[in-house]
Amino acid sequence: MDTILQVRHIGKAFEHNQVLRDVSLELDEGRVLVVVGPSGCGKSTLLRCINGLEQIDSGEILLRGEVISGQRKNLHLVRQKIGMVFQSYDLFPHMRVMDNLLLGPVKALGRPKEEVRAEAERMLARVGLADKAGVYPRTLSGGQRQRVALVRAMLMQPEILLLDEITAALDPEMVSEVLNVVLDLARDGMTMVIVTHEMRFAEAVADEVVFLEDGCVVERNPPEVFFHRPETERAKRFLQSFDYAPRRRAAQPGANTAEEQSAP
Amino acid sequence: MQDSGVSILFKGINFQRLLGGLWVTLRIALITIGLSLALGLVFGLIMLSRRKVLRGISRAWLEIVRFMPQLVLLYMVYFGFARLFGWDLDGETSAVLVFTFWGTAEMGDLVRGAVSSIPPHQRESAEAIGLTPMQVCRHVLIPQTVRRLLPQAINLSTRIIKTTALVKMINVTEVLKVGQQIISQFYRLREAPFWVYLTIFILYFIICWPISALAGWLEKRWA
Numbered sequence A: 001m002d003t004i005l006q007v008r009h010i011g012k013a014f015e016h017n018q019v020l021r022d023v024s025l026e027l028d029e030g031r032v033l034v035v036v037g038p039s040g041c042g043k044s045t046l047l048r049c050i051n052g053l054e055q056i057d058s059g060e061i062l063l064r065g066e067v068i069s070g071q072r073k074n075l076h077l078v079r080q081k082i083g084m085v086f087q088s089y090d091l092f093p094h095m096r097v098m099d100n101l102l103l104g105p106v107k108a109l110g111r112p113k114e115e116v117r118a119e120a121e122r123m124l125a126r127v128g129l130a131d132k133a134g135v136y137p138r139t140l141s142g143g144q145r146q147r148v149a150l151v152r153a154m155l156m157q158p159e160i161l162l163l164d165e166i167t168a169a170l171d172p173e174m175v176s177e178v179l180n181v182v183l184d185l186a187r188d189g190m191t192m193v194i195v196t197h198e199m200r201f202a203e204a205v206a207d208e209v210v211f212l213e214d215g216c217v218v219e220r221n222p223p224e225v226f227f228h229r230p231e232t233e234r235a236k237r238f239l240q241s242f243d244y245a246p247r248r249r250a251a252q253p254g255a256n257t258a259e260e261q262s263a264p
Numbered sequence B: 001m002q003d004s005g006v007s008i009l010f011k012g013i014n015f016q017r018l019l020g021g022l023w024v025t026l027r028i029a030l031i032t033i034g035l036s037l038a039l040g041l042v043f044g045l046i047m048l049s050r051r052k053v054l055r056g057i058s059r060a061w062l063e064i065v066r067f068m069p070q071l072v073l074l075y076m077v078y079f080g081f082a083r084l085f086g087w088d089l090d091g092e093t094s095a096v097l098v099f100t101f102w103g104t105a106e107m108g109d110l111v112r113g114a115v116s117s118i119p120p121h122q123r124e125s126a127e128a129i130g131l132t133p134m135q136v137c138r139h140v141l142i143p144q145t146v147r148r149l150l151p152q153a154i155n156l157s158t159r160i161i162k163t164t165a166l167v168k169m170i171n172v173t174e175v176l177k178v179g180q181q182i183i184s185q186f187y188r189l190r191e192a193p194f195w196v197y198l199t200i201f202i203l204y205f206i207i208c209w210p211i212s213a214l215a216g217w218l219e220k221r222w223a
């Protein structure tokens, strides 16, 4: 199997804040790597370094064996091969959905508009948004926007897709509609690096899990190992922070409904 | 025939004279607006500069221009500078200089505001789909800046048009001055000032209202 991404001993600091220390990863074609870790451990920074939004201080990053880090000149050529979707809804508000989708393939890749449009329509339909091509992003819900953002990234036909907590800003009921699209992409063999706080989704989608803490890779294991018998103490503690005692509804039947009613 | 009320406006060429005065006002305003918008774009970029010194200087300029009553500036240039340096500035030129000095600063601040109100993620997500820096500006940043800027720039234009009424104070025969001349021509008529000023008011309204409405419409459309 071909290795698509290699991250070799990279380091990155902001001023005196060492955010990444000697991080190494590699990823084969068609595989999904999930990165988890406590807030502020450097997950976003890692993804941003991979697609050149941040410059690394040391180490190197290779895409299909070619060094892509350390250059500033033709970053856009590298980014054309690396799709990225962020946590914030980042569609272009002054363009209709279809124009959002066409911009990259047509302007950056120079592909014929009609060909891309047909493909865009197919993909919109696949994520359940066939009727939204002509609307402006502000009329969409958060979940719909993230699905469009996924389609926009996929239309670039990237070698690899980076997803940075793409459901973190969503209302809970919209999370699964977005994650289902990602699961679908994974089944189709899309190579991805995914940062997420949704542990059940992480377990379902990952071929491998990397646990990052203080900018170091603390543990690296297949999901069935990482989530059920983590090898390191730190990973254990991290996973425990996601367990919470279920509410004792039976004990206080009134309290819960009152709370729901007063919610805005 | 006894002169009365609104009819004095239509005696002889009085109304044409008022319109002529209005044209003087508008001419000053239009030149000022053109210069202010163009120079303001440049000034706005200076305000956004990475260099602290440039940002500091431009900020200071804006503050000074805002504190200073335009009339004082106008007097300073027309009466002060002309004497001091022996310049032979006519009223219109002085007015254009002073109002451009002010309009450029205000326009610059609008540009600065519009550019910095675009979330940084817009640039990043445009970069993330592989656009070149030029394409990012052209397709993502500039269109959004223009949408925020244009309604405000139009509002600034109406403010400039209104402010040009001040040139009467430096002996430019604009619409107010003509109005006063007409009033003194009918000094025996008690209601003359009312009708003359009402007419001037309506003339200003006819010019400024559609412009304002356009700004409002654009703002809503692009919200």
Ligand SMILES: Nc1ncnc2c1ncn2[C@@H]1O[C@H](COP(=O)(O)OP(=O)(O)OP(=O)(O)O)[C@@H](O)[C@H]1O
Pocket: A014, A017, A019, A037, A038, A039, A040, A041, A042, A043, A044, A045, A046
């Ligand atoms: N542009 C920047 N300038 C300075 N410090 C930064 C910058 N970006 C990130 N940091 C710092 O780097 C550290 C790691 O940030 P990062 O966003 O990578 O964390 P994260 O793991 O993605 O956290 P979260 O789960 O909250 O998204 C934080 O301490 C943050 O304050």
Ligand SMILES: [Mg+2]
Pocket: A043, A044, A045, A164, A165
């Ligand atoms: Mg993050």
